[in-house]
Amino acid sequence: MSFPSVAEDLSRSAERDPEGVALVVPDREVTFSELDGLVDRAAAGVRESGVQPGDRVGIMFANGVDAVVAIEATLRAGAAIMPINPTAKHDRVSDLLHRSEARALLCDAERAGEATAGVEASGGKAMLFSGIDQLSSDATAPHETPGDDDLGALMHTSGSTGGPKGVMHCHSGLGFVTDSIIDYLGITQEDRVLNLLPLSFGYGLTHLLFCMRTGATLVLEPGVGLPGRILKLLEDQRITGLPGVPTVFQMLLTLRGLADRTFPDLRFLTSAGAALPGPAIEEVRRAFSGAELFVMYGQTECFRTCYLPPDQLDVRPGSVGVPIPGTDTWIEDDEGNPVGHGVVGELIVRGPHVMQGYWRNPRATIERVRQGRRPRERVLASNDLFRTDEEGYLYFVGRRDDIIKSRGEKVPPREVEEVIHLDPAVHEVAVVGVPDRLLGEAVHAHVSAREGSELDPGGLKRLCAEHLEDYMVPQQVVIHDELPRNQNNKIDRLLLSQG
């Protein structure tokens, strides 16, 4: 079985509806035919620069037209996109370029400084293009039709140890998951979807992919911004779909007059990235009573795993639903045997959306991926704990690792601790997640000083901001004379995470 490649979606939509609006960004609308032309020229530039099919191309942009052109042009040139968070600093850029052996890095002018430093620190092997205009060529490159198993996206995810891992998604898998999401959300050409999430984030990227495939309009904002602006966009842009992480919804719920507004065009909301607490689910449903709320769960390793059909929200509170169309899930115990309803075990996912594996990391790949029964189907061990109810609906129970989920993004405590240890005055540090209404979990760093040294919490936060993506910077740095210990004489993280 094979699935149409996402590389050809834009040109198909442009042929079908050239004057249809593909993108709306602040102060600009771009039609499908205009976007197709921009992507054609940039794709030709990508090929002329020497990027070959299968090469990895780093893509580091704030959300906007150029971000979309960079992604679509790379795919059209037959290469693989490697999205990089736009708030990444040069040491992260360097690390990702080095790990992936990327052939090129595309970025916008605002990120040229960190990108240049990152390319230099990684050994200078990647070609740097800071601005889409540096790529545009008048030549027309032949559209590359990628093979089903060719690498389409290398997405990075954080693990507890060992730094970020590159998750390999083939073209066929990207095409499959796009179709599956279109299916259960019922996306059509008439939809207008507001995307506030970074396109570098798997969840954000899926909105671009399904809009390009269906010919729907993507209203793309540079970021979450201010809540009044979101309300204005929902109304003025006649938005039909609003995807969010819990932080976005919690922020909207701080608005007192939300319940008095009606959004007649809004058809659906989706929540993923982290769990939206039950009371917030109820508040969101009351505030957007005309729209259906889809509670979902996914991982970078397969983009999307499951969703709860909105008519089940009252029947099964707390559930994340059923596997996405065309896939299957079950739960296994530690010995790999399937368990019955109500028993907690590891969630296993089967389908064509499961990653090919981790980039150049066979050991980690073997732990998580095995072949499925059908061709192009793989089985993923999620490393997350779940249970099912009697009808087989899924419930998230917890993580097996110590990753913090803040604003829907993964924060590995160890990476933050390593940065804090760059300050020679630091004796010990423990970074923990503390429940927070807006963030899901807030990142708190507990630190003690070396004898005779003094620590400044603001200075340590600045140090983190210089090295880490914005969402990883601790909200609070707490200085202790000594960090608390548990019975095993280890730092008592459990106590610290209770706030």
Add this chain to the structure above:
Amino acid sequence: MTEATADVRADMRAYLQENFLYMHPNVELKDEDDFLAAGIIDSLGFVELVEEVQSRYGLTIEDIEITEENFGSINAIAQFVASKQSS
């Protein structure tokens, strides 16, 4: 510039210094500088900022008023507060 808006500007500069600017020691924030573009405040920071303006000046702020036009810079806040107080 009226005296009232000058007070608001001074209040806001002090508030921003204490809560956000210590993270950006190299940034010299001018009254017209855009908080989002300068990377001084993110969307969650704005939730706190709006709360602060609301409670400090005893204003009732409508949802639709929480935009960059009204909260995007020190000048914007000063003008917004003045217009709310006079209405």
